[in-house]
Amino acid sequence: MTRSSLIIATRESPLALWQANWVKSRLEHFHSSLKVTLLGLTTSGDQITDETLLKAGGKGLFVKELEEALLQGRADIAVHSMKDVPMELPPGFSLPVMCEREDPRDAFVSNQYTFLEELPLLSSIGTSSLRRQSQLYAASPGIKLENLRGNVNTRLARLDRNEFSAIVLAAAGLKRLNLENRIRSYLSIEQCLPAPGQGVLGIECRSNDKEVESIISPLNHLETALCVRTERAMCQYLGGGCHVPIAAYATLVENKIVLQGLVARPDGTLILRAKQAGDVSTPELLGINVAKELVQQGAESILDFLPRNWSRSQ
Numbered sequence: 589m590t591r592s593s594l595i596i597a598t599r600e601s602p603l604a605l606w607q608a609n610w611v612k613s614r615l616e617h618f619h620s621s622l623k624v625t626l627l628g629l630t631t632s633g634d635q636i637t638d639e640t641l642l643k644a645g646g647k648g649l650f651v652k653e654l655e656e657a658l659l660q661g662r663a664d665i666a667v668h669s670m671k672d673v674p675m676e677l678p679p680g681f682s683l684p685v686m687c688e689r690e691d692p693r694d695a696f697v698s699n700q701y702t703f704l705e706e707l708p709l710l711s712s713i714g715t716s717s718l719r720r721q722s723q724l725y726a727a728s729p730g731i732k733l734e735n736l737r738g739n740v741n742t743r744l745a746r747l748d749r750n751e752f753s754a755i756v757l758a759a760a761g762l763k764r765l766n767l768e769n770r771i772r773s774y775l776s777i778e779q780c781l782p783a784p785g786q787g788v789l790g791i792e793c794r795s796n797d798k799e800v801e802s803i804i805s806p807l808n809h810l811e812t813a814l815c816v817r818t819e820r821a822m823c824q825y826l827g828g829g830c831h832v833p834i835a836a837y838a839t840l841v842e843n844k845i846v847l848q849g850l851v852a853r854p855d856g857t858l859i860l861r862a863k864q865a866g867d868v869s870t871p872e873l874l875g876i877n878v879a880k881e882l883v884q885q886g887a888e889s890i891l892d893f894l895p896r897n898w899s900r901s902q
Contacts, residue, residue: 591799593623597654597663600628601739603761607789608667610764611687611807618806627663629653651792655681658793664800666792670785670816671758675824677792684801685791686816688809690760692787692837694720694780695771697747697762698754702772704728704779711753714746718854720756722833723780725856740765756780760787781835781850781861784819788812811840814871818847821875826851826882832891836875845871849878851887860885 594615598608605628612624630653651673654666658681670686677683696704704727707713714736715721721733734752736743740761747755756775762768791807793800819836826834835850844865852859862881866874879887 591803592621593625594665594800594803595625595627595663597627597629597657597666599650599654600630603669603740603765604667606764607669611665611667611789611791614687614807615804619803622803627657629657655792664793664797665804668790668792669761670788670790671783673785673790673792675784675820680795681792682795682801683790683792685804685808686813687789687791687807689812689815690787691763691774692782693759693777694756694775694782695759695762696754696773696775697744697757697770698772699747699750701754704754704773704775707731707753712751714743714752714755717756717783718833719783719835719850719852720780722852722854722856722859723835723850724756725854726852726859727779727856729856740767744770758786777837777848781848782837784823784834784836785816786837788816790816814845814868815839818845818866818871818875821872822847822849822879823875825876825879826887826891836878838871838874840868841865843868845874847874847878849882851882851890853890858890860887860890 596608596612598604608626612626615624616622651668655678657663658666701707707728709730710732712732712734713724714734716735716737724731724733736746736755740757743755743757746752759771759774762771791804793804815838818838822836823834833852833854836847838845838847845868846863846865848863850859850861860882862878864874864878864881866877
């Protein structure tokens, strides 16, 4: 290795900084002579917190400024929560590293109640995710769901001001920030299928920078990478992102990849599910096959309907 320094582009939220610093420490562990520094950036997604991601412009709002820093040579890599990364990367970028997955589940957080099932009729739950929204409506039709954006601490503060009866957050983020004590219970995978890539940190770099790819390669976790490739292939085939309630979660079981996929109406009145196993050598093919099964069940009627005709007030 000839390079002596590396710059990480990162969002400046507490969770993003934790993630970038974790990657920094692991890189310095594997390369003792490498000096790693952080370039903190505020993304459009961080600035727009009073609208849903659907209205604001989608998940790409969280990565655009980081990718610009890579393109301009101000940074060498960017660290992302994979559930925030659009399904298609712009030309010139690659995601060669998926770090080992943290807990993929969603967490039920409340100051009054322990379980989702305990919520009284018309209780309000804060979430900005259409994926969570659809599954929560299906599990508990009598609740009210309200938009909740911002970083983890901002969301918890709004809960503590009694703006909601409960909120739902990714368990991984709470654990990474040492806020596991705020979790009252976990929503099971069956209750709330995760977003593609949930719990996974991905490292993005310029696709022609082979030296950087070599430096970051020790952080790649093969099992996690196979699963995320499968999940993202399903979503890419369906053409969905934050605009549509799509969920995908893959695991390795006895040398096979098992993928569960879901497409739902935002109000939870129709949820389509598919589950298949496939060979580890063809993760994208499995993702596409599960997507095709969902299409056969009628997923296109949901995908064609959104987002044009959907509003949270319906």
